[in-house]
Amino acid sequence: MKELDYFFPKTLEEALQIKNDLKGSIKVIAGGTDLVVHLKQDQVNEDKLLDVSRLEELKGVVDKGDTIYIGAGTTHTEILENTLIKDSVPILFDAIKSIGSPQIRNIGTIGGNIANASPAGDSIPALFVLLSKLHVKSVEGSREIPIEDFFLGPGKTALKENEIIMGVEFEKMKDNDIGFFRKVGQRKGTAISVVNAAVRLTKDSIPNKFSKAYVALGAVAPTVVRAKIVENALTSEILDSLDKIMYIARLVYREVSPITDVRGSLEYRRDVSINIVYEGIADLFLKGFRR
Ligand SMILES: Cc1cc2nc3c(=O)[nH]c(=O)nc-3n(C[C@H](O)[C@H](O)[C@H](O)COP(=O)(O)OP(=O)(O)OC[C@H]3O[C@@H](n4cnc5c(N)ncnc54)[C@H](O)[C@@H]3O)c2cc1C
The missing domain is CATH 3.30.43.10 (Uridine Diphospho-n-acetylenolpyruvylglucosamine Reductase, domain 2)
Known part of the structure; x- marks a missing residue:
């Protein structure tokens, strides 16, 4: 070194x-x-x-009413210990809980997970479906970047050379919001994702119907991607059978462009990305789409 x-x-x-x-x-x-x-x-x-580990401005979870702000220097463990996260954004809670081991979560930060810009970073799909904004700062001033505009490629971000990430802000999930984060690694326990996915659905007044759908997948393209064809299908169909859910999940195939690497082949990743979306939504369906 x-x-x-x-x-x-x-x-x-x-x-x-x-x-x-x-x-x-x-x-x-x-x-x-x-x-x-x-x-x-x-x-x-x-x-x-x-x-930046001594900077108090980068630490903590703040309840801002309809939104939550997490300082970039907040560790994964600190986030998991905050009941606001578990209660208001269970999708993010589950994503952070899946990161590494307790030792890694005790020192790894959410800002580092984002800025590292790994296509497999586990907090990122959850932050995508929560429509997060990054707060960044330099001597010239502050700006906000929608998370979808932040990632330019593996390890590449829209951060300027003199900027640091201050924190990330996102909407709380409403009572009619349900969803999940799921990840498939090479083994149970500490493992980088072969594929990960987050889904947020807003229930309509019609049973099994959704007015909004957000689907994000990681490790299937150079950056985390929104699966917009799947999102459109989820809001235009009534999800009243497992067959219908499988039909929609298969559309994931059209939205991912995975690569073969040491953790999995292209074909395996494509199949896993369909299954991960199917199983997550099927699970919600079998629970009557209750949170
Ligand atoms: C054994 C092991 C297992 C792991 N398992 C997982 C896993 O399951 N899932 C997962 O997603 N990740 C995993 N990781 C990766 C890692 O732990 C996380 O990405 C962690 O959140 C990074 O945070 P950090 O504070 O350690 O970042 P650092 O290592 O300090 O920094 C990472 C990058 O972010 C930049 N950076 C950090 N903070 C800022 C800031 N405020 N502003 C601008 N740039 C910043 C740094 O310059 C660097 O480029 C694992 C790592 C190890 C070693």
Whole structure:
């Protein structure tokens, strides 16, 4: 591993100034669970690290009424311990719960999971279906980026060189919202997703009918993708049989472009992405679409 200069600012202002002054040669480090792996594999061009773990502005879960804001530096464990997340956004709760091991969740942060921009990052499909916005900041000011516009490719994001992620904000699920996060790994327990998926459905007044549907899949394309053909089918059909649900789930086939890698072949990933959507919705159906 190469030698690195380490910056450990105490204030946000100091951190943003350093990020601006050294842009291009400095990389943010939060929990380090992804970055240290990349450093060990010599995959990092920058030779300086900006440790943001002391910045209070990046920490915590905030109830903002209809929305929830999570600071980028909040660890997965801190998020899981917050009852607001379990009660108001169970899809995100289940996604975060599936990440790594307790040790990884104790130090890994939601900001790191997002900024790492892995197509298999488990928080990302959940944040997609919650229509999340990222709050980012630099010495020049703040801006919000819809999560769908943030990812440009594996490891590539719309973040400018002098910006850091401050946090992520999303809608709370309403009483008539149901959904799920599911992931298939190579084994049970700590495993990077071969495919993951999040679905959010808003119930209509007609039984088995939905007025809104959001479906996001990970590890099936260079970035997490929304499956809009599936979403349209979910809102135009009445989901009154498992056959109908399977018919809709098969449309996933038209929306994914997976690759073959060490974790799974293209064909396997395509089949798994259909099954994961089918099984999740079928499970909701068999429970009478109750939350
Ligand atoms: C054994 C193991 C198992 C794992 N299992 C899973 C899993 O099941 N699911 C999963 O999704 N991930 C998994 N991971 C990946 C990892 O733990 C998570 O992605 C974690 O959330 C990253 O957070 P971090 O704070 O450690 O990020 P870091 O490693 O510190 O940073 C990751 C990237 O984000 C950038 N970054 C971090 N914070 C900010 C910020 N505020 N602003 C701008 N850029 C920022 C860094 O520059 C870096 O590029 C696993 C990792 C390991 C080692």
